[in-house]
Amino acid sequence: MSAQLSIHDLHKAFGAVKATNGASLELAKGELHAIIGPNGAGKSTLIAQIAGEIFPDQGQIHLNGQDITRVPAWQRPRLGLARAFQVSQLYTEFTLLENVALAIAARDGKAFGMWRPLSRDTRLLEPAQGYLQQVGLGLRAQDPVHELSHGERRQLEIALALAQEASVLLLDEPMAGMGADESARMTELLHSLKGRYAILLVEHDMDAVFALADRITVLVYGQTVLTGSVEQVRNDPQVRAAYLGEEHA
């Protein structure tokens, strides 16, 4: 099994706080791998290191066989990493279509064009429309992003990640702040992506995690304490005590 993303013994301290303290995991091709852990377990710090926003103090990150531990964040997408943010990072003044079109232009390394108007560039707009349809936002393509609801913004985050045509998707709490309906729709969307991408999913919504994940890694105090199937994690007494609580028992 060749791992598309592998993290080996990662450490990151902020002063005395060891936010990441020995995290290791492997993301196989086509696998949907969830990371769970209580608040403050260091999930966001781990994601930031994988994305390249902060560099680890020690340990390695490999993406598609290449050591990316010290590769700057802006170069990682070209090596096959795409990302959806926990707090939406979208171009709110642009339309949905323009957001996705820009992602495509950036992916193709053709973002320096200075003459042809982007909003009439069919080579970008047609595929962009396709990605929006995949996430169920096809009808809203021409609306400015600031008019979108919270749930729709999360869908657009996914569309942008898809538009990057990366092999590895890093999804940071895509269901955060969603209602039950929206959550169900997002679960369905992620389900439709299963197998096509290697997905690392950080999520608090346990129903969604159990429904989607092939494997789950549990992160506690910055350390990966357990990796296993849904059943293994669900039935692990340590996990149930520390994190899941009785309602999932």
Add this chain to the structure above:
Amino acid sequence: MSPRLIIDLACLATFACMPLLAHWLHEPYLVSFFTRLAIYGMAAISLDLLIGYGAMVSFGHAAFFGLGGYIVGIVAFHTSQGMPLWGWEGSNSALVVWPLALLVCALLSLLVGYLSLRTSGVQFIMITLAFGQMLYFVLGSLSLYGGDDGILLNERNTFGALDLGDANHFYYLCVALLAGWLLLCRRLVNSRFGFVLRGLKQSERRSVSLGLKPLRYRLTAFVIAGTGGGLAGILWANYALFVSPDMGAWHKSGELMAMVILGGVGTLLGPLLGAATYLGLEQVLSQWTEHWMLIFGPLLLLVVLFGKKGVYGLLLSLLQRKPKRVAIKPNAAVEARP
């Protein structure tokens, strides 16, 4: 007809007819005023590229205005004095001197931008201000070129068949370059590059996660804007036949910034209207009192506090909310009637 198009056409018509109008009114001064307006408008539009589209509030934009002017002045000085410049006889042809001046401005903006863009926000304002002042003092210390007194030019550059010594010829050249620059900037901000630039302003994290390196795009915009400021300076040197370090001083940068804000940040045409308002008010108010800034200051304050997109935004909302007002313009009335 859309309000934007109406404003575009009104501006174009005004600029196009001005020499005729000045002739009828026996006010040749108008042509001179509108030449100045075209030149300042060009500088303000290029600054708007940075402020309005790149969120790069440069307080040193006049440096490029001053440098462009000085290159023209220095070459003219050596040419007229018969003093070769590093073995070069010099030239009075605009087609030689202007590209040279633009190249120097582009190189300086590349250097200044590369160093300044390591910062953002207030630090960026301060560091561009510092670079601007550095250039100001360097220009003032060039004793061969008159030090603080600057350089007087004997004549304007030659430009093919155009006689730039003729006020109308020079005016139309300035207007053509202004229109060309404005159109170029409009294409730019709506292109892929423009979207990247505007996107960086909205979410730098997103841009990085899409694989875009912010510095590349910001620096390119900085160089383009600096070159535009340089072109305005080149024209100014030819218009005034005089360059001095004041062209690059911080208060000139402040004036340009005031024009952008007054006219409407991030509208491109707005800063031209801002330049018109600024220069017009300066003209009118300074006839009353030399302390005309006392009146201008509060006005700018009002625009900042209440006007979302400055003079341009005001015009747009007038044309949009009260469509009957449009009937004042005869050509628009035809369109407005069903």
